Amino acid sequence: MIEVDHLTKYFGDRLALDDVSFRVESGKVTGFLGPNGAGKTTTMRLILGLDRPTSGMALIDGRALQDYTDPLCQVGALLDAKFAHPRRTAFNHLVTVATTHGIPTSRVREVLSQAGLEAVAAERVGKFSLGMTQRLGIATALLGSPRALILDEPINGLDVDGVRWFRGLCRDLADSGVAVFLSSHLMSEVELVADRVIVLGRGRVLQDAPLGHFRRGTSTFEVITEQAVEFVGALSERGAAVTIIDERTCTVTGLSAKEIGVLALKTGTVLEGLEETSRSLEDSYRELTDDHVEYRAGESSAASGS
Numbered sequence: 305m306i307e308v309d310h311l312t313k314y315f316g317d318r319l320a321l322d323d324v325s326f327r328v329e330s331g332k333v334t335g336f337l338g339p340n341g342a343g344k345t346t347t348m349r350l351i352l353g354l355d356r357p358t359s360g361m362a363l364i365d366g367r368a369l370q371d372y373t374d375p376l377c378q379v380g381a382l383l384d385a386k387f388a389h390p391r392r393t394a395f396n397h398l399v400t401v402a403t404t405h406g407i408p409t410s411r412v413r414e415v416l417s418q419a420g421l422e423a424v425a426a427e428r429v430g431k432f433s434l435g436m437t438q439r440l441g442i443a444t445a446l447l448g449s450p451r452a453l454i455l456d457e458p459i460n461g462l463d464v465d466g467v468r469w470f471r472g473l474c475r476d477l478a479d480s481g482v483a484v485f486l487s488s489h490l491m492s493e494v495e496l497v498a499d500r501v502i503v504l505g506r507g508r509v510l511q512d513a514p515l516g517h518f519r520r521g522t523s524t525f526e527v528i529t530e531q532a533v534e535f536v537g538a539l540s541e542r543g544a545a546v547t548i549i550d551e552r553t554c555t556v557t558g559l560s561a562k563e564i565g566v567l568a569l570k571t572g573t574v575l576e577g578l579e580e581t582s583r584s585l586e587d588s589y590r591e592l593t594d595d596h597v598e599y600r601a602g603e604s605s606a607a608s609g610s
């Protein structure tokens with residue numbers, strides 16, 4: 305398990321992380337979402353001991369990563385897509401990392417197979433597409449059979465096959481007890497693989513919940529009735545948010561289907577239609593982070609403090 309405990313990080317006078325705490329549990333895939341500049345990479349670097357926090361700490365199964373003698377067997381990481389020397393072959397890159405960490409070459413063949421890179425093992429890394437480079441980065445992270453995996457934007461550059469492969473890999477690793485922690489700025493990527501989602505905005509945790517929680521918050525119902533005018537009044541009085549579509553149709557959020565049905569019964573409203581029309585998870589994630597976006601198209605510099 306990865307424990308992040310009250311991490312705060314300043315770069316000069318710039319506050320990048322503000323008292324961030326969460327857990328990444330073993331046996332689960334945890335998505336780490338947030339807009340550009342939210343602090344995802346900074347958090348991952350602090351967990352890996354690549355930067356020092358201003359305050360707080362990050363622990364892997366109760367100890368800082370630097371305190372382990374076999375860090376590669378504790379945490380495998382992919383932070384930078386340009387991690388390998390471009391003139392090395394994929395095989396040689398993996399062998400170099402393996403031998404410097406006392407890992408046998410047989411493990412290199414295993415991770416090449418896991419990453420679907422056997423056919424290109426003898427090719428130079430410099431010729432790899434972004435997707436192949438991501439696969440090699442993930443293979444490298446897997447070398448030490450680690451108990452936790454930290455992957456920064458791993459889906460970036462993967463094609464449809466690659467995403468399917470990655471989803472299966474994450475599931476298998478989590479099922480074998482690994483704590484999988486992966487970042488993205490897109491909910492559409494994270495919802496494919498994650499059990500739990502942590503949303504970061506401007507250095508703060510905005511949400512930390514199972515994926516299903518995001519789905520629950522997105523239920524909208526389309527209601528069709530000849531008595532729409534009266535029923536809209538009753539729905540609003542009951543605290544629902546109602547949008548009138550036409551004289552017979554409205555959409556309702558904030559109530560369950562059962563609550564809408566009971567209200568219709570009580571008010572003598574004949575419902576001709578009651579259908580759930582969920583918004584996408586991406587919509588609810590955008591809504592959550594909208595006030596915390598640091599960089600937007602058309603803005604020349606980062607907004608601050610608002």
Ligand SMILES: Nc1ncnc2c1ncn2[C@@H]1O[C@H](COP(=O)(O)OP(=O)(O)OP(=O)(O)O)[C@@H](O)[C@H]1O
Pocket residue numbers: 315318319320338339340341342343344345346347489
């Ligand atoms: N070495 C550094 N020096 C100064 N500021 C930094 C440094 N690294 C990160 N920052 C700042 O810290 C904040 C968080 O950056 P970080 O890269 O962690 O965000 P992120 O969520 O990973 O974003 P992205 O999705 O764009 O990679 C940003 O405002 C960034 O400019």
